[in-house]
Amino acid sequence: MESQKPWLNLYPAEIPHTMKSDEKPLYYYLEQSALEFPSQIAIHFLGKELTYTELYQQSLKMANYLQSLGLQKGDRVSIMLPNCPQAVISYYGVLLAGGIVVQTNPLYMERELEYQLNDSESTFIITLDLLYPRVSKMKALTKLNHIIVTSIKDYLPFPKNLLYPFVQKKQNQMVVKVEHQGNTHLFLKIMELAEPTVEEYKYIPAEDIALLQYTGGTTGFPKGVMLSHDNVALNTKMCSAWMYKSMRGKESILGIIPFFHVYGMTTVMNLSVMQGYKMILLPKFDPTDTLKTIHKLKPTLFPGAPTIYIALLNHPDLQKYNLSSIECCISGSAPLPAEIQEKFERVTGGKLVEGYGLSEASPVTHANFIWEKRKKGSVGVPWPSTDAVILSYEHGGIAEPNELGEIAVRGPQVMLGYWNKKEETEEVLKNDWLLTGDIGYMDEEGYFYIVDRKKDMIIAGGFNIYPREIEEVLYEHEKVKEVIVAGIPDPYRGETVKAYIVLKENQQATSEEFNEYARKHLAAYKVPHIYEFRDELPKTAVGKILRRALIEEEKLKNAN
Structure with a gap:
């Protein structure tokens, strides 16, 4: 199966067609930035700053301490933290010690946490004091031996660090006291006790696992995506090449998307460390x-x-703030409505382009050009060293331009497979090609378009309906802030189209108004039959709207 790669004709001279591995473990880039930019700020966190030297030294101390507790090459360490300096120190500390990072969502409840710890067989976890009561219960249920505990206040500047417990009490948050004893270790104590030295292992970066990245469990249980040092490093290098006007050692990145999500890990944390940028971290998104x-x-x-x-863009005081420092943004994790892209570029004067990827590809495979030609509604073209094809539903081979089919990708960023799941791996990895489960098409020039997820497609009255197309139309309505479209059970049509809408502030609307609007822009069979207005929509930690959660809600309603 060979594609023609027509998109390479569109590449500007500054973007290479292929990427070469440095054949180094992932932590090598932190070592390099600490040598090249020793006194440069690596992290800014709510007023506290760490230089590249400090970040590297503290990561070495974490590695030293983990090794002193018996961590061997290939042992799994869960990191259950929001975006804060400790998350970055822990990530590179685990890699320097020879461990495999298991990114763990701090929002996980006990059942989800127990599943992931058992599946990954993590023996260490690094977490927040607030989560300690939940995490400590796992010692009896999993192979967990050691719990390393930190607090947000550990890396706050004076006097915020002293005031933090009072703020917690005011917000009715638990104040948890944890002692440095037995198998429970305090992060700050480790920084006092450990030496910045480490026993190094030999690596084969294309084969050694750096990361287990758990995919959302929309189909059965979450699966641990095995990403090698090369998978992640090369995807980060591709990202850097794509943003070729960004200057090494000069940029600063706003880090809101969580690092426990593969998109934030690559495009903020690893990119910053590789290029010597400053990370401006916020532990949660507040507009x-x-x-x-x-x-x-x-x-x-x-x-x-x-x-x-x-x-x-919908913040009531938007015009009070100057956003003109922003030069470029790559949007990921969900479709970017064209309306939002245009408005954001007007407000900031910077560029906002949509990219595409999945955890199984470290995660990015495609993006629109930032400074060259881009096409409305497209997720752009494959990145350097990345190949992509559309597999025809008709004959299973490569589809003709503009013919719908499943998107398949291959490249050095594609995972080694799913952790301990041979059958599931064989279902999606075919001769180096990763079957994405996304339906789309490629035009004559090589631009790709995502129509929908295979599993999100609505089949109503025999018609195939793609929610994304309907969402794009509804987003253009002046009263709409957010919208998601889903197929819900219908005794007559099999499924019917339902739109869940969040209106902009101080707006009111009726189903009739939207029905009339949709009929002007969509074929009759695509027009939603039901509209539900909500104050908010269920979302993941990275801000992706959870269509599945809404579908499950509907099924429960019907069952009752």
């Missing part, structure tokens, strides 16, 4: 805090998700 941070600290790069950009 007002984000606008204040951009206004004051002037980040130049801002990877995000559509819901983040939508929330900022």
Whole structure:
């Protein structure tokens, strides 16, 4: 199966067609930045700053301590933290010690946490004091031996660090006291006790696993995606090549998308460390805090998700803030409505382009050009060293231009497979090609378009209906802030189309109004039969709207 790669004709001279591995483990890039930019700020966190030297030294101390507790090459360490300096130190510390990072969502409840710890067989976890009561219960249920505990206040500047417990009490948050004893270890104590030295292992970066990245469990249980040092390093290098006007050692990136999500890990954390950028970290997304941070600290790069950009554009005080420092943003994790892209570019004067990828590809495979030709509605073209084809539903081979089929990708960023899941791996990896489960097409020039997820397609009255197309139309309605479309059970049509809408502030609307609007822009069979207005929509930590959660809700309603 060979594609013609027509998109390479579109590449500007600055973007290479292929990427070469440095054949180094992932932590090598932190070592290099610490040598090249020793006194440069690596992390800014709510007023506290760490230089590249400090980041590297503290990562070495974490590695030293993990090895002193018996961590061997290939042992799994769960990191269950929001975006904060400790998350970055822990990530590189685990890699320097020879461990495999298991990114763990801090929002996980006990059942989800127990499943992931058992599946990955993690023996260590690094987490927040607030989560300690939940995590400590896991010692009896999993192979967990050691718990390393930190608090947000550990890396806050004076006097915020002293005031933090009072703020917690005021917000009715638990204040958890944890002692450094037995198999429970305090992060700050480790920084006092450990030496910045480490026993190094030999690596084969194309084969050794750096990361187990768990995919959302929309089909059965979450699966651990095995990403090698090369998978992640090369995807980060591709990202850097794509943003070729960004200057090494000069940029600052706003880090809101969580590092436990593969998109934030690659496009913020690893990119910053590889290129010597400053990371401006926020532990959670709050529209007002984000606008204040951009206004004051002037980040130049801002990877995000559509819901983040939508929330900022709909902020009542948007015009009070200067966002003109932003030069470019790549949006990921969900489709970017064209309306939002255009408005964001008008407000900031920067570029916002949509990319595409999945956890199984570290994650990015495609993006629109930032400074060259891009096409409305397209996710752009494959990245350097990345190949992509559309597999025809008619004959299973490569589809003709503009013919719908499943997107398949291959490249050095594609995973080694799913952890301990041979059958599931064989289902999606065919002769080096990764079957994405996304339906789309490629035009004559090599631009790719995602029509929908295979599993999100609605079949109503025998018609194939793609929710994304309907969402694009509804997003153009002046009263709409957010929208998601889903297929819900229908005794007559099999499924019927339902739109869940969040209106902009101080707006009111009726189903009749939207029905009339949709009929002007969509074929009759695509027009939603039901409209539901909500104050908010269920979302993942990275801001992706959870269509599945809404479908499950409907099924429960019907069952009752």
